[in-house]
Amino acid sequence: MKQKTKSKKEKSTLPHQPKQKLYGTKAIEENQLERFENRTTVRKYTIEFTCPEFTCLCPRSGFPDFATIRIKYIPDQYCVELKSLKLYINSFRDKHVFHEDVTNVIIQDMIDLLDPHEISVVGDFTVRGNIHTLITAEHRKKK
Numbered sequence: 001m002k003q004k005t006k007s008k009k010e011k012s013t014l015p016h017q018p019k020q021k022l023y024g025t026k027a028i029e030e031n032q033l034e035r036f037e038n039r040t041t042v043r044k045y046t047i048e049f050t051c052p053e054f055t056c057l058c059p060r061s062g063f064p065d066f067a068t069i070r071i072k073y074i075p076d077q078y079c080v081e082l083k084s085l086k087l088y089i090n091s092f093r094d095k096h097v098f099h100e101d102v103t104n105v106i107i108q109d110m111i112d113l114l115d116p117h118e119i120s121v122v123g124d125f126t127v128r129g130n131i132h133t134l135i136t137a138e139h140r141k142k143k
Contacts, residue, residue: 031087033113035078048072051089059096066126073119103135117141
């Protein structure tokens with residue numbers, strides 16, 4: 001009995017593929033950065049976040065890029081809400097964007113949302129083609 005082999009055009013289907021968008025996918029697509037009032041304005045203090053699972057797509061090749069994003073800021077009147085930040089960071093996973101641009105987009109969105117005393121965003125991208133890319137963007141509020 002001759003066994004049927006798949007042609008190159010046929011693709012195997014993976015089991016358990018959702019027919020509808022899952023709640024996480026919807027939440028990422030609908031994300032909006034949110035803020036809340038800084039309740040400790042009697043002193044300056046630093047807030048730091050590390051996002052070690054950042055992904056985006058290379059705008060030239062379409063291949064995935066991986067990075068650790070570090071956000072460090074001194075709040076003024078507002079702080080960023082963490083769940084909204086998580087969804088915002090995850091929203092880049094399907095976007096074609098250069099390393100330099102994504103780091104500057106993140107810092108600008110944070111500045112527009114929070115107007116912090118100081119902020120820095122570091123994009124520490126995984127080695128690709130024997131090159132390690134580290135992008136740092138900084139901003140200080142004018143006095």
